[in-house]
Structures are given as C-alpha cells and as structure tokens.
Amino acid sequence: MLIKKVEDICNRQVEREGYSSNLYLAMASWAEVNGYAGVAQWLFVQAEEEKLHMLKFVKYINERGGKSVIPAFKKPPEDFKSIDELFKEVLKHEQFVTASINEIVALTLEVKDFNTYNFLQWFVMEQVEEESSAQAILDKLRLVGKNNLYQFDRDIMSLRAPSAQTQSAE
Numbered sequence: 001m002l003i004k005k006v007e008d009i010c011n012r013q014v015e016r017e018g019y020s021s022n023l024y025l026a027m028a029s030w031a032e033v034n035g036y037a038g039v040a041q042w043l044f045v046q047a048e049e050e051k052l053h054m055l056k057f058v059k060y061i062n063e064r065g066g067k068s069v070i071p072a073f074k075k076p077p078e079d080f081k082s083i084d085e086l087f088k089e090v091l092k093h094e095q096f097v098t099a100s101i102n103e104i105v106a107l108t109l110e111v112k113d114f115n116t117y118n119f120l121q122w123f124v125m126e127q128v129e130e131e132s133s134a135q136a137i138l139d140k141l142r143l144v145g146k147n148n149l150y151q152f153d154r155d156i157m158s159l160r161a162p163s164a165q166t167q168s169a170e
C-alpha cells in the first residue's frame with residue numbers, strides 16, 4: 001500500500017512524463033513542418049517513449065492501492081529557434097526529469113518504501129540514457145555545424161540506441 005506522500009509524488013511524475021510526451025510531440029511537429037523529417041521522426045519516437053513512462057507510473061500507483069490521476073497538461077511551446085536550441089531544450093528538460101526522479105527516490109528511502117524504490121530503479125537508469133543521448137546529439141550537431149543539417153537530419157535516427165527502444169517497449 002502506498003503512503004499518501006509517495007502516491008502524490010508519483011502522480012506528480014505522471015504529469016511530468018505526460019508533459020514530456022507532449023513537449024516532444026510539439027517539437028516533432030515543428031521539425032516536421034520545417035522540413036526536418038529525421039529530427040521529427042526521432043522526436044515522435046521519443047514522445048511515444050515518454051507516454052510509456054507515464055503509463056508505467058499510472059499502472060504502478062494503481063497496482064499499489066493508490067489512485068492515479070490523469071491531469072491537464074500545460075501547453076508546450078509551439079516554436080523553436082533552431083535545431084540546436086531545440087536539442088538544448090531536450091537536454092535541459094531531461095535534466096529536470098532526472099532531478100524529479102531522484103527526489104522520489106530520496107523520499108522512498110526516507111519513508112522506507114523499498115517497493116517503490118525498486119520500481120524507480122528502471123527510471124534511474126533510463127535517465128542516464130536520456131541525458132547521454134541528448135548530449136550525444138548536441139555533440140554531433142557541434143561537429144556537423146549549421147551548414148550540414150541535411151546530413152544530420154538524415155542520420156539522426158542512427159544515433160538512437162537500440163537498447164533504449166527495447167527497454168521502452170517493456
């Protein structure tokens with residue numbers, strides 16, 4: 001049985017994962033209408049993954065005798081300055097999510113909720129992956145420079161770690 005404090009903070013994470021999904025969907029849409037088909041594809045896949053993260057929390061809360069509440073989501077931005085700025089936003093957002101997950105981990109230790117602590121370990125590892133893949137894309141962008149976004153856009157899907165895809169399908 002989840003204690004109220006843990007249930008509430010897990011519900012906060014339902015909102016944050018759902019918002020992440022919408023944020024990446026908004027970014028994907030912007031990339032698509034601006035002619036970046038590869039970037040759009042990467043972001044559409046990312047948005048689906050975030051939806052699965054939200055579902056993991058929804059199911060876990062309910063399974064542990066809590067009640068997950070599906071919230072309204074804040075509207076994500078609809079315009080982005082450039083591909084570079086967009087991926088800086090992705091990294092910043094993932095760092096925010098990592099901090100958020102860590103906060104839940106800290107609470108579970110404080111209240112000795114080892115079941116939830118264990119459930120969260122998948123997310124702890126996932127965040128390592130998420131931050132490193134955003135960083136790898138920013139590194140690649142720096143290498144190709146502004147003048148070769150065509151090549152970057154063509155190749156971006158190959159930067160997606162195959163393990164990340166199978167993990168998210170769990």
Ligand SMILES: [Fe+2]
Pocket residue numbers: 017020049050053097
């Ligand atoms: Fe996530």
Ligand SMILES: [Fe+2]
Pocket residue numbers: 020050094097130
């Ligand atoms: Fe993420």
